[in-house]
Amino acid sequence: MQVKIIIGTIAFMLTMIVIGFISLLEPARMEAFTEAYTGRSIENGAELFANNCATCHGIEGRAEECFDPSSGEPTGCIGLPLNNAQLVCGTRSARMEQLEWAGTKQDFIQSTIASGRVGTAMPTWGEEFGGPLQPNQVLDLTLFVLNWESEELCAEPTPEPVGWPATVAELPEGNPDNGQDHYAVTFGCQGCHGQVVEEGSNTIGPWLGNIAEEGAERVEGYTAADYVYESILNPNAHIAPDCPNGPCTEPSAMPGNFAQQMTLQDMADVIAYLLGTNEFESSAEIQLPE
Ligand code: HEC
Ligand code: HEC
Structure with a gap:
């Protein structure tokens, strides 16, 4: 009887220690999982970008080198640069300020990709707006674009906007x-x-x-x-x-x-x-x- 109680108590304590240990490790494990997941998502985004977006936004999203998808001939870049401090740097980027976007930066980019920009050459991509891509693909592209925010890019000084004269x-x-x-x-x-x-x-x-x-x-x-x-x-x-x-x-x-x-x-x-x-x-x- 005595021995059973002692064994039971030890087993219980061991279980508690193991559970405590696992719960200590859990946040780290979750973080590693999220990182791996985000990493995969960015990789998918890179591939989607090369296939759908680079024709207008250029290689690496710089809007410097663009190619016609059917002939492979170089063409002018119609889209804006996305690998660009104005768009991706800061909690509220210069572009969000300019366009008076009230939500988060991720929402700004995600909804621009999903719904396109009316009155410009930026097409609609999200299937909920009649575009060809599923919501998770739009998310992958969003994380890929956000991933361009780097210390190096954001260290560049923001150019002062030019005041264009009316005549x-x-x-x-x-x-x-x-x-x-x-x-x-x-x-x-x-x-x-x-x-x-x-x-x-x-x-x-x-x-x-x-x-x-x-x-x-x-x-x-x-x-x-x-x-x-x-x-x-x-x-x-x-x-x-x-x-x-x-x-x-x-x-x-x-x-x-x-x-x-x-x-x-x-x-x-x-x-x-x-x-x-x-x-x-x-x-x-x-x-x-x-
Ligand atoms: C046919 C050309 C074209 C294609 C293809 C295209 N875009 Fe665009 N995109 C544009 C143009 C033009 C603009 C600028 C619209 C404006 O003047 O506000 C733009 C704007 C954007 C913006 C907002 C940039 C800013 O500074 O406000 C994002 C983000 C964007 N595109 C992402 C994408 C992604 C991701 C893809 C691929 C799924 C893509 N675009 C494909 C032409 C294109
Ligand atoms: C990606 C291709 C592209 C690039 C790069 C480009 N343009 Fe254009 N441009 C067009 C297209 C397409 C039109 C016709 C549609 C319109 O009127 O906007 C046009 C129209 C024009 C017109 C009006 C022409 C007319 O016959 O009425 C002028 C002027 C012009 N562009 C000047 C320029 C100058 C200067 C640059 C460089 C600073 C430039 N464009 C860069 C594509 C381009």
Whole structure:
């Protein structure tokens, strides 16, 4: 009898010790499990990104190098950079502030992917909105995009937003030689609009070799300079009639973020190059981007 009680007590204490020990280890185990799960989710997201998103947002989400999915030819990047401090850095990123998003950063990115952006080239992806991807795939993509937040990326200083003047005449004097370089290289206009000196060399956007004349005809009351300035800052304000493969589509396939990438001087240089003059005549206030 005595022995049974003693054995019973020892067994009970051992059980308690083992249970106590397991419960101590549990949070660590859960964390390891969550990490492994998140890791897998990010890996899936990377693959989904390469197959569905890189055509517009570029390799590594930098919106620098984009390729046509069917031909493999390089094209201009239509989407915004996502591997980008403005979008992913901080509890409230600069983009969330700008678009007045009240929820969390994860919700912001997840809902943008799921529902797309109306009035822009960003498609709807979530099946609940008629897109091709399931909610867990949208989550994988979200975690993949959030994963770009790194100390290195977020250490870059945030550029001050440029205050764009309402009329083109308020820009500084343009330098057409620098403008040529910006057109061909810095901002990749040539990748879509072709060479200004060669009609028909355009691939996605209209040929701009005659924009000094054509631009003055596009919008009632606008000079060519007004029109070109507005077209670069706010591509959706007006849609050009003719693109290489038929009428230009709406929303515009032209990137909407030159307002964030250019300085006033870059803008003046590009316009001077396209119009062949650095005296910009203006007869209207343009629609500035949001
Ligand atoms: C056909 C081109 C295209 C494709 C394909 C595309 N996007 Fe976009 N995406 C855009 C454009 C254009 C914008 C900018 C919309 C705007 O002006 O607000 C955008 C915006 C976004 C934004 C918000 C960025 C910001 O700074 O506000 C996220 C996030 C995003 N896309 C994720 C994705 C993901 C993930 C995929 C793949 C599942 C994808 N996109 C596929 C064109 C595309
Ligand atoms: C990803 C391809 C792409 C890139 C890069 C691009 N554009 Fe465009 N652009 C287009 C498309 C497509 C249109 C026609 C739709 C529209 O009007 O927005 C267009 C329209 C224009 C127009 C109006 C043309 C007309 O005939 O009415 C001008 C001007 C223009 N772009 C200038 C530029 C400049 C300058 C750059 C570089 C800073 C640039 N674009 C970069 C695709 C692009």
